[in-house]
Amino acid sequence: MRIGIIAEYNPFHNGHIYQINEIKKRWPQSQIIVILSGKYVQRGELAIAPFEVRKNIALQNNVDEVYELPFEFATQAAHIFAQGAIKELSKHNIDYLVFGSETNDIDNFYLVAKTIKDNNDLYYQKIKKAMKTGISFPKANQIVLEELIGKSFTLPNDILGLEYVKAIVNNNYPIKAFCIKRTNDFHSMIPSNNIASATYIRKLIFDNNLEYKQFTPMIFDKVPDRIENYYSNFQDIVKNTPNEELKKIKLISEGMENLFKKHIDAPSYDEFVNRVNSKRYTSSRIKRTMLYVLLNIKQEN
Template identity: 40%
Template sequence: MRILGIVAEYNPFHKGHLYHLKQAQERIKPEVTIVVMSGSFVQRGEAAIVDKWIRSQIAVECGVDLVVELPTVYTLESADYFSKSSIALLHLLGVTDIVFGSETGDIQQFNDIAHTIQNHNEEYNTLVKEAMQKGLRYPDACNQALSTLMHKEVRTPNDLLALAYTKEVVFNNYPIHLHAIKRTSDYHSETIETFASATALRKALREKKDVSSQLPGYVYYKDKVLLDMDAFFPYLKYNILMNDQLANIHLVDEGIENLLKESIQKAKTINELIDLLSSKRYTRARIARMLSHILLNNTKDEVI
């Protein structure tokens, strides 16, 4: 029995997702298709624009058999930890094949890199640590280590996730076959194209544009109040100002709690706050995830 597994956020579920789903099902010909999907928050550290029930319903109407929620504490993590939890969950659900999209679509490259990291793990970790001590962000440090070991780099968002998925399967020796489908659109373009990005569609929906040609479940978004992180800004500000134990919140470390209390007095929006907190070491996504953990009061002791 072949069981297809997909990791997704469907924020929103668009024509590109439908293409990926149908291509995956055509390639695998599964008896069952399971999607592990983020819930109320997504991996980039934002609230999903509509609730998980609507996103799940659209996925099922488009051919998914089962949608399983990835708990928010695991969703609001870096690519490595997000992937670790997602792949472990799909493994426990018994999937035989996982299909993901990537900018290169080269599954052999991801396998080669994963096996190289596994076979030279101590050297790889040392190279990453040394690069971070020199001030590089973690993704850049990893790429520098890969360049040293095998003259390769992985930089685009979906390739990074694809590599993270592959590492989890390889490192844990999961009996899962991996497949990559090449993406055909710009992942961060804000223009509406043949296959528009989720970024472009979120922008268009907020501007009340008709994007029914791009969204299989457009009826569920039309005239719907879309969630926006700025709606949570007053609650986030309250949590930062009133919490004397910010250092206990997951992802709050190295004294950044002092900068948080200072910056929250100046910022008027979430984006302004992220701008004030971002640095050479911390990406905007890393800061956004930290702010969501503060909003939800997820402590280090509670996040395993």
């Protein structure tokens, strides 16, 4: 039995060890194959440790194989991230996919995914109509699912989990999805015994607070590099690049280049994100776009 996990391990922590152990309990003879983000993660940030470091710590904790998720999927919105990750897993003959979930109701994920597939044209018509009111795709998706099915997913792992199941259903992959109940909230700043969210652990690490060691087997001899450290570079690019050139950057759309120019005087990375995000543009979307500006990744012709 080959079981797939899609992960960032940013950082690899005790919650991940719990998930791996649960898989081994349910399927004792299974092999665990991980598709892992590389240098950059989905929110457009630098991973807290290099790919090889995160790969090796997973291999030391009962994972059998680790493969890198290509950049073009790893740094995209949930539906593109999920499609790419499932596609990569399918290359490695996965039988099952296991993911963390807040609701832990796999039947519900399949119900929603199949309903969307069976009503694909209507679903996307309603998504487009909702987004014309100036809201983001995640919010539009929530509204449309409530209207069509009376169900929606609002928590991060559930949203991503639905995209995994949609990718499996839409492409008829011979993969069966299962979910495992998360032991704490995605962004929780309150630990539960020796398990804490990646958000909380990263804060400890960036604060050089050695308490992080009770939540992760990873060791950090120094404070890791952060995307925030490159904000001045980002400012220089936006200030010195004509709007017509900024528009060519991948993920720049609908006048976002003007919005960036307008707020580029923000004194810090976080302040810039706070100024620019809106009902239409989530913080994650803004951060991903900032990364693409920094790396000068152009739209495909």
